[in-house]
Amino acid sequence: MGISTASLSPYFNLSSAALVFFLTIFLVLLSRRTRSKRAKLPPGPPGWPVVGNLFQLARSGKEFIHYVRDLQPKYGPIFSLKLGTRTLIIVTSPELAHEALIAQGQVFASRPAELPTRAIFSCNKFTVNSAVFGSTWRSLRRNMVQGMLSSTRVKDFRDVRNSAMGRLINRLGVEAKSTNGVVSVLKNVRFAVFCILVSMCFGVEMSEEDIQKVDDTMKDVLLTLLPRLDDFLPILGPFFSKQRKRALEVRNNQIRTLLPFIEQRRSALQNPGSDKSGSTFAYLDTLFDLKVDGRKSAPSDAELVSLCSEFLNGGTDTTATAIEWAIARLIQKPEIQSKLYSEIKSTVSDRTVEEGDLEKMSYLNAFTKELLRKHPPTYFVLTHAVTQPSKLAGYDIPADANVEFFSQAIAEDPKIWSNPKEFDPERFASGIEDADITGVTGVKMVPFGVGRRICPGLGIGTTHIKLMVARMVQEFEWSAPPSQDVIDFSETLIFTVVMKNPLQAMIKPRT
Template identity: 75%
Template sequence: MGTRTLIIISSPELAHEALIQMGPVFANRPAELVTRTIFSSNMFTVNSAVHGPVWRSLRRNMVQGMLSTTRVKDFRGVRCNAMDRLVDLIRTEEETADGAVWVLKNVRFAVFCILLSMCFGVEMDEKAIQLIDRTMKAVVVTLLPRLDDFLPILGPLFTKQRKRAIEVREHQLRTLTPFIEKRRSALHNLGSNKIGSDFAYLDTLFDLKIEGRNSCPTNPELVTLCSEFLNGGTDTTATAVEWGIARLIQNPEIQSKLYTEIKSTIGNRNVDEKDVDGMPYLNAFTKELLRKHPPTYFALTHAVTQPAKLAGYDIPTGVNVEFFTPAIAHDPKIWSKPEEFNPDRFLSGNEDADITGAREMKMMPFGAGRRICPGLGMGMLHINLIMARMVQEFEWGTLPSKGKIDFSEKLEFTVVMMNPLQALAKPRAKK
C-alpha cells in the first residue's frame, strides 16, 4: 500500500503460529505513520513502543501498577458510582423523550468518567470532563490514516492537515498538563500517605524508571501515556455495549434469559461487579458479542524483530503484519453457523474459546501473544457490568418509528454502528 508493505493474516492457524508459537519474533511494531509520532511522543506508549526496554518498562508498570486484578478492584466504588450515574442519565433521557435513549453517548460518558478517575485521581466537574472528552475525540480523529502516510511524496499536499495535527497536539498538552500538575501537587501534600484508597495511574508514572534512560517521563510523555489509557478503554467498551443492546433488541429471548439469570443470582439489589463472574450466560453473551463485533477489523499492527518465515513466506523486518479479526471469528471451520448471534455456543462445551488465544486462535478481540491488550481483564469487567446493569434496570426495544435494527457498520476509531442506536428504554418495576 503505497510505500508500505502489508502482510495480512486471516487464518486462525497462522495467527496462532505467529503470535503464540513465534510470539517473541512477531512482538515488534513497525515505524509509525508520520502523524502518530506527534501524539505518541515518538512511540513512547505501551501499544506503540518497539519490542525492547522501553516497552517492557511501560507495560510492566501499566499491568502491575494499574491493571492487576487487585488494583482494578480498588476502583470498585468508582465503577459503582458511574453505574448509578449512567442509570440516572438514561432514566432522565427516557422520561423527557418518550422512552427514546441514545445508547452510545450515555455509555461512553460513564466509561470515560471511570477511566478519568482511575487515571488522574482528582475531582473534576462536568465542564472539565467535557473539555477532556472533546480533546480526546479530536486526537482520535486526527490520528486517522491519510494518503500521505502511505505515499510520503504527497506530503506537500497535506501541509494544512499536518499543521492541524500539531495544533491538536498543542491543545492536548494545554488541556491535560494542568491536571497532571494538580495531581503532582496533591501527591506532594499527601506525602507518605499517597498510596492507598487515594490512588491513580498517574502516580505510577511520575517517578517511573525506564530501562536505558536516566530520566523520568516528561510532561509531554505523561500526557501521551494518560491519553493512551483513556482512549484505549473508552470507545472500545462503549461501542461493544451499543452493539450488545442492539443484539438484545434483535433477540428478545436472549434479553429475557439475561434478566432471568440476574434476578435468580442477586434478587432485587443492584448488580455489583463481584456478581458477574457467577453469571455464566452473561459471560457467554459478552464472548459472543466480541466474536461478532470485535472492536476493530484489524488487531494493532505487528512487525517482526528479525527476518522470519510463516507458511513458507518470507516476513522481512519493517513491514506491517496485520491480523484480520473478523475472518478468524467467523471462520466456518471452527464455528458452527458463525453468522448467527448465539451466546449458547459458549455454554455447550463444544465451541468455547480462550479469548486470549493462548490455546488456539478462534477469536482475538484484544489481540494475542506478547502484545495482547493489557486492559483485557478490565475491559471484560466493564462490558459485563454495564450490560448486566442495563438489563436489570431497563427492558430494551425498538422505537416504533425506527423499525428493525440496522446492523450496518463503519470504521471510526472502532467499528461502530452506521446509524447510532436510539433505543426504547422501559424502566423495569422494582419488586
C-alpha cells in the same frame, strides 16, 4: 498503523496531470532498479510501480475493510498489499495467527515504523501500544499491568465504577422522560466509561464540564490520527502542510488540556492532605518517577500526556462500542434479554448487581464472549511487525512490513465455528463450543489480540462490559423505538467498529 480507519479514496483528487505523469515515470524507473531485490511475499493483487494498490483501492470507492474482504476469497488466508511505501501482510486464518503470535510470538511482537503524525502524539513511540519490542516496551507495559491493571488495583476502583453505573442509569432515565422513552445508547455509555477511566488515570475530581473538555480533546486527537495519502507516499508531503500544522495544533491543545490535571495530581502527592477530593491512587502515580530501562530521567510532561491519553483512548470507545452492539442484539433477540434478566434475578434477587456477582452468571459470561466474537472492537488488531526478517506459511515477512491480523475473519472461520455468522450465546453457554480469548490454549478469536502484545486492558475491559450489560438489563427492558421495526446492523469504522446508524432504543423501567 490503523489504515482500516477510513477509506483512502477522498485523497486521490490530484490536481496536476503533469505531476502524476512525471511521478509515474520516476516510480517506473525506480521499480526497475529494486525489482531484483523483492522478497517472496504472499500473493496479492498486482499494483502499479511503487504506488502499489493505492490507486486500485481509491478507484474501488470502498472502505479499506471492504476492499480486503473482497480479496480474501481469491488470495486465501494470507496475502499482501502494497500501499505506497508500506507493505501490508494480511492474515485471516486462526492457524496462521497462532503460528505468528504464539509459536513465533517473540519474532512477531514488534511494531512497524510509525507514521509521522502518530509519532507526534506518541512522543516517538513512548507508549505501551506503540513501542517497539524491547526494554522500553517491557518497562511501560510492566508498569501498566502491575501498577494499574492487576486484579487488586482494578478492585480498588470498584466504588468509581459503581458511581459511574449509577450516573449512567440516572442519565438514561432522565433522557427517556423527555423523549417518550427513547435514548441514545452509545453517547450515554461512552460518557460513563470515560468518567471511570478519567478517575482511574488522574485521581482528581473533575466537573462534567471538565470531563467533556478532556473527552473532546481525545476525539480531536483520534480524528487527527486518521491516515492521509502522504502517510503512504511521503513524496506528496508538501501538499499536506496544512494537515501537519493542524496536527501540531491538536497536540499542543492536548498538552494544554491534560497538563493542569497532571500538575494537580503531582501537587496532591507532594503535599499529602492538601487535596482530599481525589482518589487515594491513580495511574499517574506510577508514572511520575517511572524508571524506564536505558533511561536516566523520569517521563517528561509531554510523555506523561501521551501515556495518559493512551490509557483513556484505549478503554473508552472499545467498551462503549461493545455495549452498543450488546443492546442491539438484546433488542433483536428478546429471548436472550429475557434469559439474562432471569439469571440476574436468580443471582441477586432485588439488590443491585455488584462486580462480585458477575462470575456467577454463566449466561452473562457466554453472552459477553459471543459479543466479542461477533463484534470485535476493530477489524484488525493493532499492527504487528517482526523483529527480524521471518517466514510465515512459506512466505517472506520483511522487517519493515505491517502485519495485519483480520480479527473478524478469524472469529468467523467456518472451519472452527458452526454457523459463524449467527449471533448465538448458546454456543458458549451449552459448552458445545468454546474459545480462549487470551489465545493460550489456541486461537479462535482475537478481540484483544493474543501473545506478547495482547491488550493489557483485557480484564478491566470485560469487567466493564459485563457490569454495564448487567446493570442496564436489570434496570430497564430494552426494545426498538416505535419508528423502527428492525435493527440495522450495518457497520462502519470510527475509531472502532460502530453501528452505521447510532442505536436509538426504547427503555422501560423494570417493576
